[in-house]
Every structure is written in structure tokens, then in C-alpha cells.
Amino acid sequence: MAILITGGCGYIGSHTCIEMLQAGYDIVVIDNYYNSKPEALRRVKELSGKEFPFYECDIRDAEGLKKIFAAHKIEAVIHFAGLKAVGESVRIPLTYYDNNVGGTVTLCQVMSEMGCKRMVFSSSATVYGNANTSPLTEDMPTGAVTNAYGRTKFMIEGILHDLCNSDPEWSAVILRYFNPIGAHISGRIGEDPNGIPNNLMPYVSQVAIGKLSQLSVFGDDYDTPDGTGVRDYIHVVDLAKGHVKAVDYALAHTGDEAINLGTGNGCSVLQLVNAFKAANGVDVPYVVAPRRPGDIGTCFSDPSKAARLLGWKAEKTVEDMCRDSWRWQSQNPKGYDE
Ligand code: NAD
Ligand code: WQD
Numbered sequence: 001m002a003i004l005i006t007g008g009c010g011y012i013g014s015h016t017c018i019e020m021l022q023a024g025y026d027i028v029v030i031d032n033y034y035n036s037k038p039e040a041l042r043r044v045k046e047l048s049g050k051e052f053p054f055y056e057c058d059i060r061d062a063e064g065l066k067k068i069f070a071a072h073k074i075e076a077v078i079h080f081a082g083l084k085a086v087g088e089s090v091r092i093p094l095t096y097y098d099n100n101v102g103g104t105v106t107l108c109q110v111m112s113e114m115g116c117k118r119m120v121f122s123s124s125a126t127v128y129g130n131a132n133t134s135p136l137t138e139d140m141p142t143g144a145v146t147n148a149y150g151r152t153k154f155m156i157e158g159i160l161h162d163l164c165n166s167d168p169e170w171s172a173v174i175l176r177y178f179n180p181i182g183a184h185i186s187g188r189i190g191e192d193p194n195g196i197p198n199n200l201m202p203y204v205s206q207v208a209i210g211k212l213s214q215l216s217v218f219g220d221d222y223d224t225p226d227g228t229g230v231r232d233y234i235h236v237v238d239l240a241k242g243h244v245k246a247v248d249y250a251l252a253h254t255g256d257e258a259i260n261l262g263t264g265n266g267c268s269v270l271q272l273v274n275a276f277k278a279a280n281g282v283d284v285p286y287v288v289a290p291r292r293p294g295d296i297g298t299c300f301s302d303p304s305k306a307a308r309l310l311g312w313k314a315e316k317t318v319e320d321m322c323r324d325s326w327r328w329q330s331q332n333p334k335g336y337d338e
Contacts, residue, residue: 001073002026003247004116006059006107007080009036011191012122012180014044015240016078018189021048023244028072030065031081032058035194039336043188059103062110069114076118076171076250077111078243079104082152085198086126086294089149100152101159108163118171120246123157123258125178125232125299126150134230134266135302138176138258146294157258164256171254173246178232178262178301180239182321183328190328191236192335201233201321204273205329208282216289217269222297228269232262232300235316235324245310262301263314272318279322 003020007013008029014036020027021044029041033056041054053072057064059081068074082100083089089096104121111117128136129144145151160172181201183190196212197203206212220227242261249257267275273284306312 001075002028004068004072004074004077005029005080006077007031007082009033009038009040010080012177012236012239013080014040014189015184015236016080016243017041017044017052018048018184019237019240019244020247021050021052025244025247026052028053028055028068028074030055030057030059030068032056034083037192037336040189040192047184047186047188059107060099062106065107065110066114069110069116074114074116076120076247077107077116078120078247079107080122082122084149086147086149087198089152090147093148096148096152101155104156105159108159112167117167117169118250119160120173120175120243120250121156121160123153123174123176124150125176125260125262125301127154127157127176128299130296134298134300135264136260136299137302138260138305161256164254168254171250172256173250174256174258175242175246176258176260177239178234178260178299180236181233182235182237182316182324184237185324185327187324187327187331190325190332200269200272201325204276204284205325207284207286208276208280208326209329209333211333213285215273215284215286217273217286218289218295219291220288221291224268224297226268226270229295230266230268230298230300232265233267233272233318233321234261234263234314235321238314238316242306242310242312245312249310257309259306259309260301260303261306262303264301264303266298266300267318272322275318276322276326279319280326282326
């Protein structure tokens, strides 16, 4: 029996492949390389010392998926495949609905048809929108999203809920990630964004290495201790370990559960910048710029449901995250393009 990992070549997927292999699971990986490179999985194999089947396949390709389910005994799916750039989603919403929502519907249809009814899904804290106060708990209202990307996650959560209600054999663990950063401790795999990064940590790393001249801190007038935005940064390896626990849970339960994966700790932009400088002995020049449209001041999790249901807790510190992000960036200044 194996676990199918969609989008397993991407940032979170590649780290999860390693943790799943280390936990003794057999895996099968699919990806269409839209936002990733084959080199990532080559390095996963190198780091884990294990081989596993890979298929270049789009989750919207029902026939391609069926062949993969027919060739392997798949008992559950970890579903990472999706587009994730917030700004792009506002410009090309239909592409996001087609890929993320349409792709997930096709995947679930094939899974049902092939008798595999257990899924761990990559959702996001973005579903809490701007209407709730942190710490965010899973029972808070969702859906007040500010962009098409966020709406795809909200819609997919609803689809999985309806699916589980319609068929008592289905199991869906909906993981709401907070802000994943960091990289594998080896420095061999990490986040490899195309072009100028949108997210804070890859931007900070590229400033530190001199690829970008300075960081713009988006707003210093939020209602936070130092005025800059507060987020719940979580080490990608902790996040990956959460997926192993979520698969265990999905194999043992039916129905749908939404579960936060965060540390429960808020960290401001300036705290992160200072932690990065201190951990790595590098400079990160910055200027304060206007707020970024759509941003909220504070967003952090209550992670107690994950502890209760999955027996999982984040273990790594912000210092670990900064050190590991920098090791990846400094050892791979061009990402996977060496
Ligand atoms: P990523 O872009 O690195 O990985 C996603 C992978 O999916 C890529 O390798 C891409 O090529 C692949 N993919 C996209 N569309 C596909 C399709 N139609 N068929 C097959 N493969 C496809 O992103 P990531 O940061 O690893 O995120 C993984 C998942 O977690 C995504 O669903 C994302 O929305 C979600 N998520 C990410 C974050 C974050 O900050 N990184 C936060 C919350 C949720
Ligand atoms: C973090 C903080 C910025 C860049 C996004 C998505 C969310 C989820 C994770 C997928 C904020 C500030 C940033 C910069 C800055 N992804 N910042 N200068 O916006 O919390 O979440 O990624 O699900 O859906 O919205 O993350 O890393 O972009 O920003 O000052 O150049 O850093 O204002 O306070 P965000 P981020």
C-alpha cells in the first residue's frame, strides 16, 4: 500500500516526501512541474536513500490519474497540487478555479471511482479571512477571503465537507497552514520561487545574499507591538511531520476535520528580520513602505486541536527557521538551477 502525493515536487511536498519515507510509508508522487523542477525529487531520493515512483501528471487529467491508481495500491492521498500566488489569482481567477477547484474535483472523482477515499488536503489560514481575532480556532467562521486563491481553498474545504457527508467511507483531513518557512536541515531542498518573491522569508533571504537590494516592510502602523504585521511562522519540516500524523489520522477515521498547523506564536516582520540577522550574522537592509493591500495586522493559530487529534506540535524555533532558510539560500543561490 502506498500514499499518493500530488504536488510532491513543490516546496512543502518535497519536505513531506522525506518525512513520509522516514516514517516508513511507501509513496507515489505526481506533479506537472508547473512550479517545480525534477531536481527537487532527485535530491529527495538522495537525502532519503529511497526510490519511489514519479509521474508527470496533471490532477485535471482523469485518465492519467486512473492509470496511476490502477498501477499502485493507493490507500490515501496527500493533496498539495495547486497554484498559490495571491496576486496572480486576482489577475487570472479562472485559471485558479480551474486548476485548484476543478483539479480537486477531478482527483476526488477518480479516487471515489478507484475506491480510495482518504485525503489530507493543503488548506490555508487564509480561509479565516479578515473577520476573526487571533488566536484563530477551527470553529471560527471562514470564507471572508480577500482574493481568488483564498476562495479556492474555502471552496475546496466545502467540497470535501459535502463529499464526506454524502459518503460515510470518505475521510478528509483539512490542514490549515499558517506561514511555512525554513528548509531541510541539509540545505539540499527548500523554497525556490520564480522571479521576485512575494513572501517575506524568501525576500529576506534574497536581500541577504545580495540578489535584491532591500526589503520593503509593508506598514509599521498596525496595532501590533512594533507596528509591523504579525504572523505565525512554522518550520516546513514541522509542517511536513504534521502530514505524517494527518495521514495516520485519515487512515483511522472517516468524516472531515479542519486542523490548524501553526506554532501558536506571533512574530512581527521586524522580529523576523532581526532574528534572521542574529542567527546568520548577515545584514538585511530595509525601508518602511505603505501597507500591502489585502494584508491584515495579526494572524496566528491556536494549535491545540492538532495536539489533541493528531498528537502533533511544532518543535522548531524562529531561529531554526532563519538558520535553515539561510543555509538553503546561501548553498543554492540559484535555487535548483545550478
Ligand atoms: P508549490 O508551488 O511549491 O507546490 C505545489 C506543487 O503543485 C508544484 O510542484 C506544482 O508544480 C504542482 N502543481 C500545481 N498545479 C498542478 C496540477 N494541476 N497538477 C499537478 N501538479 C500541480 O507550493 P507549496 O508552497 O509547496 O504549497 C503546497 C500546497 O500548500 C498548495 O496547495 C498551497 O496552496 C498550499 N499552501 C501553501 C502555503 C505556503 O505559504 N507555501 C500556505 C498555505 C497553503
Ligand atoms: C508575511 C508578512 C507582510 C513581504 C501569504 C498568503 C497566505 C499563505 C501564506 C498560502 C506580512 C510582510 C511580506 C515583503 C513585508 N499562502 N511582508 N515585505 O501574506 O501572511 O500569507 O502566504 O496559502 O495565503 O496570503 O505571507 O510572507 O507574504 O507576508 O513586509 O516583501 O510580511 O505584509 O505582514 P502572508 P507573506
